[in-house]
Amino acid sequence: MSKERRKILDMFARGKISLDEAERLLGALQREGGQESSASGDDSTARQVPRYLRIMVEPGEDSKKAERVNIRVPLRLVRAGLKWASFIPREAREQVNESLKRKGIEMDFTKMTQEDLDELIQNLDEFTVDVEGEEKVRIFCE
Numbered sequence: 001m002s003k004e005r006r007k008i009l010d011m012f013a014r015g016k017i018s019l020d021e022a023e024r025l026l027g028a029l030q031r032e033g034g035q036e037s038s039a040s041g042d043d044s045t046a047r048q049v050p051r052y053l054r055i056m057v058e059p060g061e062d063s064k065k066a067e068r069v070n071i072r073v074p075l076r077l078v079r080a081g082l083k084w085a086s087f088i089p090r091e092a093r094e095q096v097n098e099s100l101k102r103k104g105i106e107m108d109f110t111k112m113t114q115e116d117l118d119e120l121i122q123n124l125d126e127f128t129v130d131v132e133g134e135e136k137v138r139i140f141c142e
């Protein structure tokens with residue numbers, strides 16, 4: 001175990017940082033260690049390709065609930081799902097699209113390409129939604 005990793009875990013154990021902060025620091029440390037430096041020796045490094053879609057729901061300050069949700073979905077599964085969408089019967093796809101349209105979402109997932117998904121993942125740095133003081137929802141890729 002590296003000194004940096006041990007230091008982060010120690011700060012978490014002492015209560016100096018939250019679980020979320022510890023996870024993010026460990027993730028950043030892992031990404032930093034996994035990136036290859038450029039051959040020219042300068043400080044520019046290529047952006048690491050995300051491997052997981054992360055969805056976290058935490059209770060807000062005014063929430064009466066104490067439950068936390070922490071979902072980590074491999075992006076390979078998301079990409080595979082995009083390919084499997086072609087096997088969904090046309091009638092079912094039309095019903096899904098119509099339901100989305102009624103909710104005000106103009107999206108046809110059957111027309112989504114791999115490039116569209118990659119662009120979405122690249123631009124999903126971190127998305128946070130506060131639900132009227134009750135919950136905090138964070139969606140990001142790591």
